[in-house]
Amino acid sequence: MDAVAPRVGTGGRPDAPQVGDHLALDLLNTEALSQGQAIDHWESGEDVHRWLVRQGIASAGEHTPSDLLQRGRDLRKAVREAIAARKAGEPFDVQPLNVHLEAYLTAPRLQRDAAGGWAMTRLPANGTAASLLGPVAEAAAHLLVEGDFALVRQCEHPDCILWFYDRTKSHKRRWCSMAQCGNRQKAARFRKRNHAE
Numbered sequence: 100m101d102a103v104a105p106r107v108g109t110g111g112r113p114d115a116p117q118v119g120d121h122l123a124l125d126l127l128n129t130e131a132l133s134q135g136q137a138i139d140h141w142e143s144g145e146d147v148h149r150w151l152v153r154q155g156i157a158s159a160g161e162h163t164p165s166d167l168l169q170r171g172r173d174l175r176k177a178v179r180e181a182i183a184a185r186k187a188g189e190p191f192d193v194q195p196l197n198v199h200l201e202a203y204l205t206a207p208r209l210q211r212d213a214a215g216g217w218a219m220t221r222l223p224a225n226g227t228a229a230s231l232l233g234p235v236a237e238a239a240a241h242l243l244v245e246g247d248f249a250l251v252r253q254c255e256h257p258d259c260i261l262w263f264y265d266r267t268k269s270h271k272r273r274w275c276s277m278a279q280c281g282n283r284q285k286a287a288r289f290r291k292r293n294h295a296e
């Protein structure tokens with residue numbers, strides 16, 4: 100969880116950090132803040148597709164629908180508003196997220212499993228952006244329904260907006276990553292103390 104050396108994607112930009120420990124929170128983490136500057140790791144449909152491949156949702160080499168960037172950003176906005184409101188204990192409009200859930204169509208498929216038995220899976224009905232993003236919308240809905248929002252938090256560093264699901268045993272996780280924000284904070288405290296002395 101500590102290793103977040105940014106990997107550089109094919110577009111030349113670093114890939115979004117994978118520190119959320121939940122698909123819906125890593126969706127929010129495709130927008131970050133660095134030295135007060137907003138960073139969007141999604142600047143093109145290919146960026147979104149590459150992210151979906153990293154999440155194991157899409158396969159590399161697949162066609163990227165032309166509206167994937169717009170739909171991805173719309174979904175992210177809907178999920179961000181819902182999660183922030185749920186975290187704050189405030190009411191929120193479920194309609195924007197439901198639009199994405201309703202557009203997610205899958206078809207059941209019967210197939211042999213690895214052990215020679217039978218398995219039933221669901222496949223996205225077609226290669227539309229809505230179907231590609233469907234599992235992400237569904238993960239967000241599950242989080243809103245079943246998530247323990249005491250454990251859904253934002254990194255405590257003032258220059259960081261990343262979200263995570265605290266799955267540590269002690270439930271005392273404070274940073275998106277110790278390597279990044281935890282150490283940054285420690286160094287700042289150390290500087291302040293030395294300065295005061």
Ligand SMILES: [Zn+2]
Nearest residue numbers: 254259275280
């Ligand atoms: Zn952070």
